[in-house]
Amino acid sequence: MHPALQMKNITQLPPSIRDVASKAAGNSRTSKDVAAARNLLNVYPRLSSFQRFALLPVFFVNLDPEKIPTAEDLDTSRRRPAIREEVLCALSALDAVLNLGAPEDVGPSLWPRVRN
DSSP: GGGGOOOGGGSSHHHHOOOHHHHHHHOOHHHHHHHHHHHHHHHOOOHHHHHHHHHHHHHHHTTTTTSSOOOHHHHTGGGOHHHHHHHHHHHHHHHHHHHTTGGGGGGHHHHHHHHH
């Protein structure tokens, strides 16, 4: 895995941003948490490149193929009420990654998650 995707990078963020990022990467995250982390990229236009890239682990964790529902899961969504949340988290994360302008050498580590 590329070093930019390691969760420890979040600790390098200013406290207010770190709190949002940690919540969006946590086990009990919601789609609102992930959307809030994605919105940091727009709300804080003065984030340095380093700070923007320190948010990458948040989006990486939300693109985990284990958490993204399969087509079969979508067909049986009545059995999994949280499926909408999982889809929304993944969509917010993908949107953020696409708009973040991540360094090109991160691509090979992200691609297996994006293409699933």
